[in-house]
Amino acid sequence: MIVLEFKAKVKPSQSSAIDEAIKTAQFVRNKCVRFWMDNQGVGQKELYRYNTALRDEFAFVKALNSHACQTAVERAYSAIARFYGNCRKQVSGKKGYPKFKKNCRSVEYKTSGWKLSQTRKQITFTDKKGIGKLKLKGTWDLNFYQLDQIKRVRLVRRADGYYVQFLISVENKVESEPTGKTIGLDVGLKEFYTDSNGRTEPNPRFYRQGEKRLKFKQSRVSRKKKGSTNRKKAVNRLGRVHLKISRQREEHAKRLARSVIQSNDLVAYEDLKVKNLAKNHCLAKSINDAGWYQFRKWLEYFGVKFGKITVAVNPAYTSQNCSSCGATVKKSLSTRTHSCKCGLVLDRDWNASINILKSALGTTGHVGTWVLDPNALGDSTSILAGEILSG
Structure with missing residues (x-):
């Protein structure tokens, strides 16, 4: 599966119609979550039946394509299933009890409710929300794929406009020549990563670079009256700065991961729980700014695409043990030299x-696979080839 994204050229009336479609999908999802809360034990089939009742009761729900409403139900059930899964696995801390969405940014169609033009440069949404025809701007060419290969179409709202995503069922593997090289990666805050050959990659710190700009934009938001049009404009400008930083971080991780995978046959990295590490209030901002999760995600994706091996290793004592004799040399975080x-x-x-690297070669790690958590996708994530749009 691959995902191709285009920016949509929309008129003011169309943007209002898209926003209305997104709000309707959010309404259906939240109503399904409420129905489950009031009738715990119901399954996905019962939620589908409840969705049918909602379409009969509310005209604005019936105006949205039926498959788009079904997708909203699937999103609700995905949150419910995740909660039950965490309970069965006895995950420590909060189990992710389903919550109501307040600010959804996307609506997803299946194989109906839309129609591509002959040139594949325009898409028309045929439900009764009034979205109409949208011009697609981008470098991808949809003419390479058959219409029956397009499994889902998603409308996404971001700070800089609206985007259309196409989930296409196609083999996404590339034949590559073996290099005979292996490498181990240790990610950090001082350097983005240090490999087993002694080479380092500098940490760009995109958020730190844009922090001054963010503070300025945030102060402009604070000065505006709540609920005013000027405040909405200021919030949008702030969102654009955040969006730029997130895209810089994602592209940086993608570029490095592709380079590392193509240069080696086996790549070993730490199996870090970034969410737990970010609970350190002194280092949370730097950890989130580094983008370790994005880097690992792209490593595993490109590993599958190019047929290379990626191994996630338990990070315990990798910094304390001597790589030569195996002795334990305890050191604090401030101690940067191993002696x-x-x-x-x-x-x-x-x-x-x-x-x-030694742990990976000793088969003490586990081979990484490309599995995308539905939470990771979100409504505002940047596009990834290989993403799963369905919940």
Whole structure:
């Protein structure tokens, strides 16, 4: 599966119609969650029947394509199933009890409710929401694919406009020649990563670079009267800055991951729980700014695409153990040099990356696979080839 994204050229009336469609999908999802709360134990079939009742009761729900309403039901059930799964797995802390959505940014159609033009440069939405014909701007060419290969179409609202995404069923693997190389990666805050060969990649710190700009835009928002048109404009300008930073971080992770995968046959990295690490209030901003999760996500994706092996290794003691003799050399976070009694002296991260590679070659890790959590997709995520649009 691949996802192709185009920016849509919309008129003011069309933007209002798209917003109305998104609000309707949000309404259906929230009503399904409420129905489940009031009748715990109901399954997806009962939610589909409840959706039919909603379409009969509310005219604005019936105006939205039936498949788009079904997708909203699937989103609700996805949250419910995730909650039950976390309970069965006895996940520590909060189990992710389904919540009501307040600011959805997308509506998703299946195989009906839309029609492509002969040139594949325009798409017309045929339901009664009044979206009409949208011009698609982008470099992708949909003429390479058959219409029956397009499984889903998604309308996404972002700070800089509206986008149309196409989920296409197609084989997404590339034949590549083996390089005979293996590598271990240790991610960090000082350097983005240090590999087992001693090479480092600088940490760009996109959020830190744009922080001054963000503070300025945020102050402009605070000065505006709540509910006013000027405040909405200021919020949009602030959102555009955040969107630019997130795109910079995503593209940086994608570029590095592709380069690493194409240069090696086996890539080992730490199996980090970034969400737990970000609970450290002193380092949370820097950890989130680094984009470790995006980097790992792209490593695993390109590993599948190019037929390379990616291994996630338990990070325990990779920084403390000596990569030469295996002895444990305890050190604080501020200690950046590894010095062992065996005579080995080298950078702390370099030592850790060698340990990570050794663990992977010793089959102590687990092979990474491309599995996308529905939560990770979100409504405002940047586009990824290989994403799953359905819940």
